Amino acid sequence: xxxxxxxxxxxxxxLCANLPMQTHAMAAESKQVYTTKAESKLKSNxxxxxxxxxxxxxxxxxxxxxSSSIDKNxxxxxxxxxxxxxxxxxxxxxxxxxxKNFHLEANLYMGANQNGADGMAFVMQNDPRGNSALGxxxxxxxxxxxxxxxxxxxxxxxxxxxxxxxxxVVPNREHMAITIPSADSTLTHHALNILPEGVHFAxxxxxxxxxxxxxxxxxxxxxxxxxxxxxxxxxxxxTFGSSEVIFGFTGSTGSEKNLxxxxxxxxxxxxxxxxxxxxxxxxKGNNNGKAEPSETVSVxxxxxxxxxxxxxxxxxxx
Ligand SMILES: [Ca+2]
Ligand SMILES: [Ca+2]
Numbered sequence: 213x214x215x216x217x218x219x220x221x222x223x224x225x226x227l228c229a230n231l232p233m234q235t236h237a238m239a240a241e242s243k244q245v246y247t248t249k250a251e252s253k254l255k256s257n258x259x260x261x262x263x264x265x266x267x268x269x270x271x272x273x274x275x276x277x278x279s280s281s282i283d284k285n286x287x288x289x290x291x292x293x294x295x296x297x298x299x300x301x302x303x304x305x306x307x308x309x310x311x312k313n314f315h316l317e318a319n320l321y322m323g324a325n326q327n328g329a330d331g332m333a334f335v336m337q338n339d340p341r342g343n344s345a346l347g348x349x350x351x352x353x354x355x356x357x358x359x360x361x362x363x364x365x366x367x368x369x370x371x372x373x374x375x376x377x378x379x380x381v382v383p384n385r386e387h388m389a390i391t392i393p394s395a396d397s398t399l400t401h402h403a404l405n406i407l408p409e410g411v412h413f414a415x416x417x418x419x420x421x422x423x424x425x426x427x428x429x430x431x432x433x434x435x436x437x438x439x440x441x442x443x444x445x446x447x448x449x450x451t452f453g454s455s456e457v458i459f460g461f462t463g464s465t466g467s468e469k470n471l472x473x474x475x476x477x478x479x480x481x482x483x484x485x486x487x488x489x490x491x492x493x494x495x496k497g498n499n500n501g502k503a504e505p506s507e508t509v510s511v512x513x514x515x516x517x518x519x520x521x522x523x524x525x526x527x528x529x530x
Pocket of ligand 2: 378
């Protein structure tokens, strides 16, 4: 991943007392201002959890009264029971800005029953129902049907071929695709990948899935076990009714079933994940972090962002 340097700030301090340099390093870091609280929270979660979430409930919640549940950082979308539907959504008060890049990685477990159903979907949405939005069960995957998730874009991992909704999937096998959820019984499967004969999502193992939103090209991409696909949105307003969305996962079972669960392992929203490198030099260069009275000390902050999204943020010096 490219490290893109997005800002350099240099300042010089004239010290009048024999202060330990660490004082100044801390001051510079603590004044860093992030765009929203959610970003700060995500960043601290990632730091505390060393790249993974300790508690998903800090930023996500399941659709109340449905079949999904959270246990620590494991989200069960559907238990291994028939006629289930559930979903997990991000905090509706801290939305994702689609003019900035987005990156999410998760481990998906689609079950162990090769003849099971129905699958899961990753969804970005601006449904008026917010984080209680959910479609129908069975082949509708919790995103389609009369109560479909509106103003949305979805990546479905479909473990069961349905004669109606999967009509354009040829040959008629398990597949992944990007869709625009609607109430129509005929869907268009964009960026379609069909699993080979005898290969099943429900293989009893977890697999990494990666989603990226590229703000510059308005393109959603997925990557799963070597399969990739992407879909370009022409207009944010037309697709989402906004430039801000919430995101999450849905899933369902029907007359067939599977245990379907996931673990979010990496998340970057609104271009966060800045890394701060602090370089301190005093003019004598030999006093191990302590400056002498009247000595000039230079402090150089280099802020880099591991995403390729050059989000602006503010530096303050005290
Ligand atoms: Ca299906
Ligand atoms: Ca499908």
